[in-house]
Amino acid sequence: MKPFFIILFLSFVFELQAQETFYLVSFKNKDNTTHALDRPEEYLSAEAIARRTKYSIAIDSTDLPVPQANIDEVETTGATIWYPSKWFNAVIVSEADSTAIAQLSIVDKVMNMSDKTKGGIERSEEIEWKRSNVDNQVQNELIGIDHMHEMGYKGNGISIAVLDAGFNNYDSITYFDETDILDTYDFYSKNATVEDDHHHGTEVMSTMAAVGGDYLGGSPEASYALYRTENVYYESRIEELMWLVASERADSLGVDIIQSSLGYYDFDDASQNYTHDDLDGRRAWITMAANHAFTKGICVVVSAGNEGLTSWKRITFPADSPFVLTVGSIDKNEVKAESSSIGPTADSRIKPDIMALGKACYVVGTSSNVKTSSGTSFAAPQMASFVAGLLQSDANLTPSQIFQKIRNSGSRSTDITNDYGYGTANFEKSLTVTSIHDLNLLGDLKVYPNPVNGERFQMEVPQKVVGKTLDITWYDMSGRKLDKNKLHQVEKVTILNVPKKAQGNYLLLKVSADKETKTIKVKVN
Template identity: 55%
Template sequence: MKKTLFTIILFHFSMLLSAQETFHLVQFNDKKQTNFSLSNPEEYLSASAVNRRKVMDIAIDSTDLPVVQSYIDAVAATGAKIWHPLKWFNAVIVSNANPAEIEKIASVSKVMDMSDKTMGGIQEDLKTETYNYGKSEQQNVLLGIDKMHADGNKGEGIHIAVLDAGFRNYTTNPFFSDLNLGEAFDFYAKNSNVADDHTHGSDVLSTMAAFDEGNYVGGAPEATYYLYRTENTAYESRIEELMWVAAAERADSIGVDIIQSSLGYYDFDDASQNYSHTDLNGKVAWITIGANHAFTKGILVVSSAGNEGVGSWKKISFPSDSPFVLTVGSVNLTTLNKAISSSFGPTADGRTKPDVMAAGEGAWVVKSTGTVSTSNGTSFSAPQMTALCAGLMQALPEGTMPMDIITRLRRAGDKFSAPDSLYGYGIPNYERALLITDLEENESLFKKVKVYPNPVDGTAIKVELPSKFKNMDLEFVWYTMAGQVIQKQEAVNEKNIVLLELPADHRGQYLLLRVSTEEYYKTFKVKVN
């Protein structure tokens, strides 16, 4: 009897070992085919789970969505035994699997042998959703758009009007198959067909809206786009400026948030219409006056600086001279040096232009033919900046004014402390822009300020201040690394040491502590154990 029992146990143990050896984890590419929505979490999370996230200010994201059942069914159809889906890993545990057959399934990312210990472990923040950007990775990372997307800010709810010469093949180009189209309108033909005109607008649009993960992802793929043909490539005339104004008015009436314009004017077929450098004062050209009006209506206008750096004109073009337009110059994607063709400032009345820079020389775009290749010009740096603006608008409180966005981006530029007429305020970054306030950062003033212990255990941290801060009103603001406010504390510096409470529920993280006076601030990075 004992021998029989031992044999049975040994048999089951052998079967268990055998089963363990055949376990695999099948991971999927996405959850695009889900029948659930992030806006209705009650369909797949309990009321208490939803409430816990609200109380702890934890966003409901794609890791909360169930694994797509049709993806699991496709794996099961290969003969694999399905055990349990893992929504956090977007995967399913299987046994008796044929990895070669499963890997042929389009929705499958990879099949992992669970006996391979190198496959395990969390390799990224599972609260975030990032993309495989393909060719667009370097230019997106340059502006911090990858971090912006990881925060969930991909342009959703932001309306962008693109004023250009045409958007050839956008309706048939597979990279635009998920395009959120508000409307399209040709201001010359007076119809909605802009897909048979010039290719320039399609190239511009791609840097914002194209989406084919693994090949190319634009900076604001979830924004809604309004495609307006205002440029007529058959001639150069001031009538094109007025068509631009007509489109801007239409955009305003619809409720557009941003006007993206990779168009610029200064000379025309009729030389008597030409502008001069003295006209670059923000109030002469028809198109500039139109951009000024758009600003007063609460629309952010983002304009390419122009590509006249090596020509006779050299300067920025109109409407980039407007003080109310975000003017974008171009750098080489590899060296980050100013692109030789990028137009420069200053304006006739001495203002710094361009405002900011992005990749325009060697920039990756999706052509109207559906191919991904490089192109040159501020035409492509400007829409990348527009995508960053869309993400910032989504991240910041509703009603954030256009000038606040412009100011943030200027101050977030890598040349903010020493702007010039070639680079403006430099290349901005999403995370830096989120942290910008109306205050001015002052490194020398805060040079002797000490924040300790760092890393910090316990529940409090000390800020030691020099005597020049005595009796000053100070504000201390804790932020996440993504720039989201956690808590604020005000204090009068009476003893040169202020004791601050650490934010609750943020253990094991890096946080940012901004210390500010009425005029200046400095941000410290703190590790909370």
């Protein structure tokens, strides 16, 4: 849905862009590259190389730029070149003859925007506009960022890329006077100017970076890259591809965190729309981009979406990725906002991961005014600041370790659901998970046979779980709880009963022990 005032002010240039037909042209290989894996300094910053070295991530073919010769050959067909994607080994084009491009020997596939996906800026419910005499401490205190600051963790030395719809007037807002801006880029106008577009990104960034009066963002000492990837004038899957190339730029720059409060699932052209079955963590282009960013050692923090009161209800893309931290919205009493999107994913994973204040959240507006706005858009950047604090506390933590620490810190970590995920995050508590060993207590838990024939099956637990107490909870695929029981002094192999009347269905078995949870999909024949 587009706000009426945006529709009224559509400009001629954006009307032209909306009518353009885009394609993603993928190539067969990068054999004719002029770059080499042993010369990464030619295409990656020192910071990007250092991140890979720190996490022992090999520099591979996805790091190599798309060969310029391939791009040039596509251009000879008359196509307008937008951006190459090294992760997808592809180039984004418009005004193209797709048939002519497909005949090129270097081309693997020409995909139009209906090749599978959906989109839009997530709905932000601005419930109150005012100059406030109340600071933003409530949102900081709710997840422990106030204590994080007391420990000296304000994001110093950490870099965050914010992918959004624009950062209107950010350069004139006094709250950002001391903010370190690493990079800016508008992927539609193809220039570094992002302050003349939508206000959404400005307000999102304020929860992290703003400082002034009684207001203190979560990570004010971090450095920021500001990228406009969302075009509010229309809804098309091209926005997902802009998110992709922005993520690649952020990676090459060497950022530690990507924060995005954009969510996609439906478009102006219904043929591009997603279904719930596509929420499998590997279908949408934007989700694949998020997965790639994770493989490069980047912590990706995204909003769950504000679809809880719509017919869609579920999380939006890329929140379905198993490799991102998906953040839902609660009020100051830790009650889920009705609009906050829910899980599960199509492959039965619990989402969202964690919750933060998103209802009546204090943000800084484009006139240097403090106001309240609502939506998971504003919960997610708070958690990006939380991640920055954890990275500052221990630079060697991997994205997986950080996210597991955050999940384990949740107020509902022993009773996770598709409404609240692991509950409200807590910074001090997250620090108590001290080693990767603690994060894998249930990693080798097995159930068999699966599918289950009959009413009983066996559960085999890792040796380190033997003798502990386990909580066993069953859910149907809609997230409705079917049964719950507790096993004391669990043995290596235990016989479990399937809930009654479960035959012919898929169920979710959630096993919890010592604040760790593992969820397994079980097919009951």
